[in-house]
Amino acid sequence: MCAATASSMLFGMNTTTDSTRRIEGFEDTVKDFWVSRPRRPHRGRKLAGVAAGIGHRYGIDPAIVRVVFVVLTVFGGVGLAFYLLGWAILPEEGDDVSGLEGLLGKGRSSMSKGFTLALCAALVLLGLASFSASWVDGGTFVGLALVVAGVYLLHRSRGHLRRPAPTGGVATGPAGMTSTGTGGDAGMWGQPVSQAAPTWDPLGADPLGWRLPDATAPTPPPPEPPPPPRRKSKIGFAVTGVALAVGGVGAALAAEGVPWFTPAHVMGLVLAVLGLGMVAGSFLGGGRGLVWLAVPLALVGLTLSAVPLEHVGGGFGELRATPTSADQVQPVYERTAGDVQLDLTGLSGSDSARTTVRSGAGNVTVLLPPDADVDYRCEAAVGNVECLGQEHNGIDTPELRGVDPGTDGEGGPKITLTAKIGAGNVEVRRG
Incomplete structure (x- = not known):
C-alpha cells in the first residue's frame, strides 16, 4: 500500500494500465495525456512510428491516423508539422523520455541531440510556412483546431485504456516509500532503490517463520482488456454521401x-x-473505407494547390462557335472544364474583333482567316502552347505574344486574341 501511495504522490496519474479510471476536467485530461503519451513502437512503423503509436495507444487503425496526417497536410499545411512534433515529444518504445526531453537533460533517449536539434529546426520552419502560405483561406487555423479538439476528445474517451507500461527503475524515499519512475527522475529524492534485508530480528524469532506479504512488492497490472468486436457501421456511406x-x-x-x-x-x-468522417469513425467504429477515397483525392488536392490554375467559369462540356461577322464575336468564350473551339475564318474585309478564349482544363483551338492581322497572347499553366508558329510546353509556361499580319501582309480583318488554358493544350492557327 505504501508503494501505491508513494507512486501516486510522485507521479499523480501513473502510466500503468487502468481500464476503470475515468478522466475528469480539462486540466486533468491535459496532464494525463502528457503522462501517458503514446510510445513510438519499433514494429509496425512506416517512418518514425508516430501514427502507429497513436493508433496502438487509443485502439484505432494506424492507417486512419496516417490518412488524417495526409489530409491535414493538404487541407491546412499542418499535418507534416504535427508529425514532426509527435516525433520530437513522443518517447520511443524502450526509452525513458522523448528526444526533446533528452535534449533538455530530463532522462535517457535513443534519439541523438544533433538529430533532435535538426528536427526542432525543421518543425519551426514548417510551422512558419504553414501559417504564411495556406492554400485554403484559414485552413491552417482550421487544421490546428481540428487536431487539438480531436486529440482532446480521443483522450477523454479512451485515455484510460491501453496505458503504456511504466519505464525506468524503482525509487525510494523516507520511511521506505517506493515508486516506479519514468526515466531519469529516480523518484522524489533522487536516490536509487536499496532493497536490503534486515540483519536482525527485534522479536528474536526465526525469520523464516514469518510469511508476511512484501509491502514493497509492486502489484502486477491487470491484464489488458481484449479489444471490443468491430461493429458494422454505416458512417462510411453517410460521410461519402455528404x-x-x-x-x-x-x-x-x-x-x-x-x-x-x-x-x-x-x-x-x-x-x-472525409477527415471529419474518419475522426468520427475512430470513435464510433467504422469509416475505414474512407481511406481509399481520401488518399487519391488528397493527391489531386495537392496537385491543384501546387499548380497555379486560374479560376474559369462557363460551366462544363464542349463549346464550339463559328461567328461569320465581327458583331457576332463574343468578348469571352470559356469553360470551367471542356474543349473550346472558335472558328473565325468567316471574318473578312475590314472586320475588327476582340475576344478571349479560355478553359480551366481541356483544349483551346482558334482558327484564323489567312489574311487577318492578328495581335495575339497565348499561355498555359500546365500543358502545350502552339500559337502561330511559336511553341512552349511544361508547367507555368511563359506567355507567347506577338503580331502576325498574315500571308498578304497588312490588310484584312483585324483580330485581337487572348487564348488561355489552365491544364491542357492551346492551338492558334490559320484556317
Missing part, C-alpha cells in the same frame, strides 16, 4: 463563377468532410 454532395454543390458554384469556389477550394472542402 462529401459527394459538398463536392457537387461546390462544383456547381464554381461553374457559376462564384469567386471563392475554385477547384482547389472545392477539393479542400471534400477532404475536410
Whole structure:
C-alpha cells in the first residue's frame, strides 16, 4: 500500500494500465495525456512510428491516423508539422523520455541531440510556412483546431485504456516509500532503490517463520482488456454521401463563377468532410473505407494547390462557335472544364474583333482567316502552347505574344486574341 501511495504522490496519474479510471476536467485530461503519451513502437512503423503509436495507444487503425496526417497536410499545411512534433515529444518504445526531453537533460533517449536539434529546426520552419502560405483561406487555423479538439476528445474517451507500461527503475524515499519512475527522475529524492534485508530480528524469532506479504512488492497490472468486436457501421456511406454532395454543390458554384469556389477550394472542402468522417469513425467504429477515397483525392488536392490554375467559369462540356461577322464575336468564350473551339475564318474585309478564349482544363483551338492581322497572347499553366508558329510546353509556361499580319501582309480583318488554358493544350492557327 505504501508503494501505491508513494507512486501516486510522485507521479499523480501513473502510466500503468487502468481500464476503470475515468478522466475528469480539462486540466486533468491535459496532464494525463502528457503522462501517458503514446510510445513510438519499433514494429509496425512506416517512418518514425508516430501514427502507429497513436493508433496502438487509443485502439484505432494506424492507417486512419496516417490518412488524417495526409489530409491535414493538404487541407491546412499542418499535418507534416504535427508529425514532426509527435516525433520530437513522443518517447520511443524502450526509452525513458522523448528526444526533446533528452535534449533538455530530463532522462535517457535513443534519439541523438544533433538529430533532435535538426528536427526542432525543421518543425519551426514548417510551422512558419504553414501559417504564411495556406492554400485554403484559414485552413491552417482550421487544421490546428481540428487536431487539438480531436486529440482532446480521443483522450477523454479512451485515455484510460491501453496505458503504456511504466519505464525506468524503482525509487525510494523516507520511511521506505517506493515508486516506479519514468526515466531519469529516480523518484522524489533522487536516490536509487536499496532493497536490503534486515540483519536482525527485534522479536528474536526465526525469520523464516514469518510469511508476511512484501509491502514493497509492486502489484502486477491487470491484464489488458481484449479489444471490443468491430461493429458494422454505416458512417462510411453517410460521410461519402455528404462529401459527394459538398463536392457537387461546390462544383456547381464554381461553374457559376462564384469567386471563392475554385477547384482547389472545392477539393479542400471534400477532404475536410472525409477527415471529419474518419475522426468520427475512430470513435464510433467504422469509416475505414474512407481511406481509399481520401488518399487519391488528397493527391489531386495537392496537385491543384501546387499548380497555379486560374479560376474559369462557363460551366462544363464542349463549346464550339463559328461567328461569320465581327458583331457576332463574343468578348469571352470559356469553360470551367471542356474543349473550346472558335472558328473565325468567316471574318473578312475590314472586320475588327476582340475576344478571349479560355478553359480551366481541356483544349483551346482558334482558327484564323489567312489574311487577318492578328495581335495575339497565348499561355498555359500546365500543358502545350502552339500559337502561330511559336511553341512552349511544361508547367507555368511563359506567355507567347506577338503580331502576325498574315500571308498578304497588312490588310484584312483585324483580330485581337487572348487564348488561355489552365491544364491542357492551346492551338492558334490559320484556317
